Amino acid sequence: MKNVGRVTVSLLVLVVSPVGAQVIPTGPSLRAFLFGDIAYDETEGDSPGGFKVGQIVAHGSAILSDRVVLFGEMSLTARDNGYALEVERAILRYELSDAIKFSAGRYHTPVSYWNTAFHHGLWLQQSVGRPEAVRFGTPFVPIHFVGAMAEGRIPDSPVTYLVGIGNGRGENISRAGDAGDVNGSRAMVASASFQPSSLLGARIGGSIYVDDAPVESGAAADERIVSAHAVWDRGALEIIGEYIRVRHVPAGGGSTSTSDATFLHAGVRLPGRLRALTPYGRWEETNIADDDLVFTGQVSDYDAVLGGVRYDFSELAALKIEYRSEKVSGGEAIGSFIVQASFAIPMFGG
Amino acid sequence: MRKRPYSRRIALLVSVLGLWHLGATGAAAQEAGFAVAIVVHPETDVDDLTFSELRTIFRGERQFWDNGRRVTLLMRAPVAAEREMILRRIYQMDEAAFREYWIGKMFRAEVASGPKLVYSADMARDLVTVIPGAITFVPASEVSAVTKVVRIDGKLPTDPGYALR
Numbered sequence: 001m002k003n004v005g006r007v008t009v010s011l012l013v014l015v016v017s018p019v020g021a022q023v024i025p026t027g028p029s030l031r032a033f034l035f036g037d038i039a040y041d042e043t044e045g046d047s048p049g050g051f052k053v054g055q056i057v058a059h060g061s062a063i064l065s066d067r068v069v070l071f072g073e074m075s076l077t078a079r080d081n082g083y084a085l086e087v088e089r090a091i092l093r094y095e096l097s098d099a100i101k102f103s104a105g106r107y108h109t110p111v112s113y114w115n116t117a118f119h120h121g122l123w124l125q126q127s128v129g130r131p132e133a134v135r136f137g138t139p140f141v142p143i144h145f146v147g148a149m150a151e152g153r154i155p156d157s158p159v160t161y162l163v164g165i166g167n168g169r170g171e172n173i174s175r176a177g178d179a180g181d182v183n184g185s186r187a188m189v190a191s192a193s194f195q196p197s198s199l200l201g202a203r204i205g206g207s208i209y210v211d212d213a214p215v216e217s218g219a220a221a222d223e224r225i226v227s228a229h230a231v232w233d234r235g236a237l238e239i240i241g242e243y244i245r246v247r248h249v250p251a252g253g254g255s256t257s258t259s260d261a262t263f264l265h266a267g268v269r270l271p272g273r274l275r276a277l278t279p280y281g282r283w284e285e286t287n288i289a290d291d292d293l294v295f296t297g298q299v300s301d302y303d304a305v306l307g308g309v310r311y312d313f314s315e316l317a318a319l320k321i322e323y324r325s326e327k328v329s330g331g332e333a334i335g336s337f338i339v340q341a342s343f344a345i346p347m348f349g350g
Numbered sequence: 351m352r353k354r355p356y357s358r359r360i361a362l363l364v365s366v367l368g369l370w371h372l373g374a375t376g377a378a379a380q381e382a383g384f385a386v387a388i389v390v391h392p393e394t395d396v397d398d399l400t401f402s403e404l405r406t407i408f409r410g411e412r413q414f415w416d417n418g419r420r421v422t423l424l425m426r427a428p429v430a431a432e433r434e435m436i437l438r439r440i441y442q443m444d445e446a447a448f449r450e451y452w453i454g455k456m457f458r459a460e461v462a463s464g465p466k467l468v469y470s471a472d473m474a475r476d477l478v479t480v481i482p483g484a485i486t487f488v489p490a491s492e493v494s495a496v497t498k499v500v501r502i503d504g505k506l507p508t509d510p511g512y513a514l515r
Contacts, residue, residue, distance in 0.1 A: 031462070061459065069462040093459075095420075234442065315449065
């Protein structure tokens, strides 16, 4: 009897606790996070700079049953005329086992490690912004993907895989085909990564994405995107290196054009009393082919070097101070100084 | 002010160093004798895990047992010595990195929820026996007759060379 009482008290503590996830998985449960940021920037040249409210992001996950999980992510983005509401991710997943999980919905496309490791909450990443090649709104790669996926871990191995089929890019190539496939040609994506347990924190992987991309003239181009990444994320040190190559072949025939992007990001948390400080740096380069049918007028060559310091002044809030030097289309280098405060608020539900 | 003779200063320094040494070796002895037992729900069909398998379970990379039951990880709240050992040996992270790791995992939709917190060894021991698929850890000295202790690399907490000692 005494034991039954103790277990009952334990279960009650687990359910009402404000700190943990705390729900015994016997029925639907919900967990939510809120992310946000506010920044100030001063940029050389004509840019007005000033204060900017970044994205306010709500992320939730719900366990609907022992096998079915729902993930959602919505953002509010500040615009000149108000705020824009966007469904960033909405994924319904059936988890058969560690080896096979089926899902459908709107994802961040696994064409880049950064695109799937760091989503809309800037608190999670060391730097103020994403690399230009995977910036939200870039036409360089399809950031979002609407479709279905199968993913999992190959049993008794350090290999994870993911394959997906979806709508591909929308009429506006920087957006996903949310309301259907714009050209009737489904996009296919596949990625794999290798994370050896004997080398904790190391990861290498790559992906391939194939689709017919819409062209402004109304034609289409065969699009093939391949990427490779190497990551070290253990202890105080984080290093991310990525290479993304985009090839376009006009559907009606014509010359093949190849564009690529490379970036290398590194940051290290300082030891001892300075452990709240994380200096970081990044080098980026994007080269767009002159004759690229899809990117012409939409994406430019880009080079950047940036350095900054992240200061975690609270457990779930950080201040980042960053200096960037950027060159667009081989022009003059333009410097920017940015200060950003970002936060994460875990909101646990039952 | 009158200065102490050098001999007394040296004697004082030696005493302080001696006491510090005793404290350090005492703590080391305490650490050397402290072992953490990995405990699972009695109906979980697992008797032995490799350290590598244990790591994939605790890091949320393996979320299902072989019988298809979902793994429920019960994690002791901060400050407990057994939690510190698990963070150091299995996760190789400090508290801040551990928190960021699980928030990141949930945000990437890799897991639907993080570990469930428990606030005492009693609570961990009680809950692991009632939640199917649960796994947790308790000080080896607090293992009871009804708990199912899993061998790590073929060894129990009392065996020499046990990984979580």
